[in-house]
Amino acid sequence: MAAEINNIPYKIYLSEDEMPKAWYNVRADMKVKPAPLLNPGTGKPMGFEDLRPVFCDELIRQELDNDDREIPIPQEILDFYKMYRPSPLVRAYCLEKALGTPAKIYYKFEGNNTSGSHKLNSAIAQAYYAKQQGLKGVTTETGAGQWGTALSMACAYLGLDCKVYMVKVSYEQKPFRREVMRTYGASVTPSPSETTAIGRKILQEHPGTTGSLGCAISEAVEVATSTPGYRYVLGSVLNQVLLHQSVIGLETKAALD
Known part of the structure; x- marks a missing residue:
């Protein structure tokens, strides 16, 4: 083990010049493509125009792109990434020893930014x-608050307004996370709220509810689609989010090489 430690350090750092210059679109290499998003009204696959009232145009293109293997990362995003990227690849020697495993265990530490999580990679x-x-x-929802914090930070950096609907139980249980978002200039509303039609409907039908992620999403989408100059953004689930987070795997591969 001692000799191996000398060969492979606990933490492997890339230089800024070694950062990926393009995101990796895994769908381009998939022989069987993922099933398309379906229009809830018609049951047919959703196209660009179907998604325009909800999402930003370029993000829709990324969402629907099954063919381009690499999507160039704009320079302004690369410059932002440099505040906390490349992130270190860590060899988990102590965990290997505790498990008594011959496996070599590595992890990528993504918390070394002010928002505290990997979600900033897609938020920016x-x-x-x-x-x-x-x-x-933009509008969004947040559960525990990590995505809301990341998006609030990104919007503050770019001078965008940010409206966050936070699941009510988390809003009440995590005041510090809530206030970090507000420090960045975001408005944070406990969901369900009286500020939207769907929120009022849910409160009328379930007066004592502590909220849910689905409810917060519904409120955020309603506000985005009914307010000129706003769109809805999401921190997980979507193809575009996976695309942006591929920067982690690309850095990992470079570090392992």
Whole structure:
């Protein structure tokens, strides 16, 4: 073990010049493509125009792109990434020893930024494309608050308005996370709220509810689609989010090499 430690350090750092210059679109290499998003009204695959009222134009293109293997990362996003990227690849020697395993265990530490999580990788990209489109702001939901914090930070950096609907139980249980978002200039509303039609409907039907992620999403989408100059952004689930997070795997591969 001692000799191996000398060969492979606990932490492997890349230089800024070794950062990926393009995101990796895994769908381009998939022989069987993922099933398309379906229009809830018609049941048919959703196209660009179906998604325009909700999402930013460039993010829709990324969402629907099954063919381009590499999507260039804009320079402004690369410059932002440099505040906390490349992130270190860590060899988990102590965990290997505790498990008594012959496996070599590595992990990528993504918490070395002010938002505290990997979610900033996609938040800055989505906020950037909203800004490029000339939008005034974005809406979103957050559960525990990590995505809301990351998006609030990205919007503050780019001068965008940010409206966050936070699941009510988390809003009440995590006041510090809530206030970090507000420190960045975001408005944070406990969901369900009286500020939207769907929120009022849910509160009328379930007066004592502590909220849910689905409810917060519904409120954020309603506000985005009914407020000129706003679009909805999401921190997980979507193809575009996976695309932006591929920067982690690309750095990992470079470090392992």
